[in-house]
Amino acid sequence: MKTLKFLTTASLVASFAYAADAAAPAEVTKAAEPAEAPAAEKAAPADTCKKAEPTVYDICMDSLNALEAKIPANAWNTKLTLLEAKAKASDIQNELKKYPKANVKAMGDNCLLYAEIIKTEIEVQERRTHISENWEKRNATNRSIETIQEQIANARSGKVSNLAADLEAEKQRLAQTKDAMKEQEAKLQAEMQQNRDKFLAEAAEREAALKAAGEREADLQKQLEAERLALEAEKKALAEERAKAEARQKEAMNKLNELQSKLIQVSQDARGIILSMSDILFDVDKATLKQDLKTSLAKVAGILTVYQQFNVSIEGNTDNTGSAEHNMKLSQQRADNVMNFLVEQGIDASRLTAKGLGMTMPIADNSTKEGRQKNRRVDLVIQDKVLQESAEPEKALEQK
Numbered sequence: 001m002k003t004l005k006f007l008t009t010a011s012l013v014a015s016f017a018y019a020a021d022a023a024a025p026a027e028v029t030k031a032a033e034p035a036e037a038p039a040a041e042k043a044a045p046a047d048t049c050k051k052a053e054p055t056v057y058d059i060c061m062d063s064l065n066a067l068e069a070k071i072p073a074n075a076w077n078t079k080l081t082l083l084e085a086k087a088k089a090s091d092i093q094n095e096l097k098k099y100p101k102a103n104v105k106a107m108g109d110n111c112l113l114y115a116e117i118i119k120t121e122i123e124v125q126e127r128r129t130h131i132s133e134n135w136e137k138r139n140a141t142n143r144s145i146e147t148i149q150e151q152i153a154n155a156r157s158g159k160v161s162n163l164a165a166d167l168e169a170e171k172q173r174l175a176q177t178k179d180a181m182k183e184q185e186a187k188l189q190a191e192m193q194q195n196r197d198k199f200l201a202e203a204a205e206r207e208a209a210l211k212a213a214g215e216r217e218a219d220l221q222k223q224l225e226a227e228r229l230a231l232e233a234e235k236k237a238l239a240e241e242r243a244k245a246e247a248r249q250k251e252a253m254n255k256l257n258e259l260q261s262k263l264i265q266v267s268q269d270a271r272g273i274i275l276s277m278s279d280i281l282f283d284v285d286k287a288t289l290k291q292d293l294k295t296s297l298a299k300v301a302g303i304l305t306v307y308q309q310f311n312v313s314i315e316g317n318t319d320n321t322g323s324a325e326h327n328m329k330l331s332q333q334r335a336d337n338v339m340n341f342l343v344e345q346g347i348d349a350s351r352l353t354a355k356g357l358g359m360t361m362p363i364a365d366n367s368t369k370e371g372r373q374k375n376r377r378v379d380l381v382i383q384d385k386v387l388q389e390s391a392e393p394e395k396a397l398e399q400k
Contacts, residue, residue: 056108057096060089063115070122072129078121081196085114088203106210110203117199124192131181138174145171245309245386252307252382259296272383275300279318279334279376287333289341297338300380301345312347313381314338316356317363319372324358332356334378 054062064085071078092107145167152163253266253273260266265276281293289297304310316331335354343349364371 055096056104056111057089057092060092060108060111060115061086063112064089064118067115067118067122071118072122072125074129075121075125078118078125081114081118081121085111085118088114103210106206110206113199113203117196120192120195124188127188128185131185134181135178138178142171142174241386245384248307248309248384252303252310255303256300256382259299263292264296271381272387273381275380275382277338277378277380278373279378282334282378285330287330287337289337294341297341298345301342301347304342304347304351304382307384309385310382311351311385312342312353313383314342314352314354315361315379315381316354316358317361317375317377317379318359319362319375320359320366321372328356328358330356331358331378338378338380 064082068082071082088107088111092104092111095102095104095107149164149167152167253268256266256273256275259275263278263281265274267274267276277293277296281290281296282288283290304312314335316333316335318327318331320327332354333356335356339349339352339354342352359366359375362371362375363377364374366372366375
């Protein structure tokens, strides 16, 4: 009986030792945790000087350096992952050295994904270490149990068989626990590999997108540069054509000045060269052309024949005497007759336009005789096609 009591007591002591060892990691972990720093120590003093904002490279390296100190000595795969992450961080630094204003956000996100992988691998390795320590403790317990079983087998008490059965049941329970822990470890390993593959795939996708965006931006820059050069060439050509047109118009102005008289006034404004012909060159209240006007128009036609680049707008005008309807009709007829005469002189009709303005465009006061006489006129507005075409877009912009 004394031997049986001794064996029973030894078995209970071994069980309590195993339970104490299993609970020890949690207590050690809790004891190892540093006490919470006082609020006064947590609060950092206000920085009086404005610090430089950390770059994407700085943020990445700070994260990796913080994790490096936590990597267990036997975590070789994690150390390889850390080297890969630092290589990605070096790529960010090199990109910023080449292009200080480069957009490296995607590369920074890729580096932080590596940091997440390293963190996960550290946690898995810590769990493995903890499981291994538990296994050693459980094996020690198993050996103790086997020793006790051998001692019980030699006892003569009829209760020894029941104790052996209990010990066998405990052994089976420990075996089941071992299988469950192996299954848990395999599950954690598969989960870690899945997360790693996912993170790497996302990083590769981000890098491909960044590369494609860079190529698109480079192509766009080339296209914009080509368009800019083409536009400059076009502007230069237009400027040369405009200079030639202004020279032609100036030369024609000198020739048209020879027609200057009391009845024909030659001037120039933004619209072009203006030949203003008095209504004295027409029959009274009629649209027929007098011989003096025909002679002057023939000279104008000769100049227009030489300068094929000129277009002519023929504008008929009246004073405010009479009805507006009558004046509009008379001014249109006079403009049409001038245009028809120029066509008869060999001027292409496509270069001519005739428009009656009636009394809508006075150049003098209609309340005086002299003013009304100046308003009764036919204007020939002569302009180079090149100057006319370049003025139309400018005029449209001014109207907007």
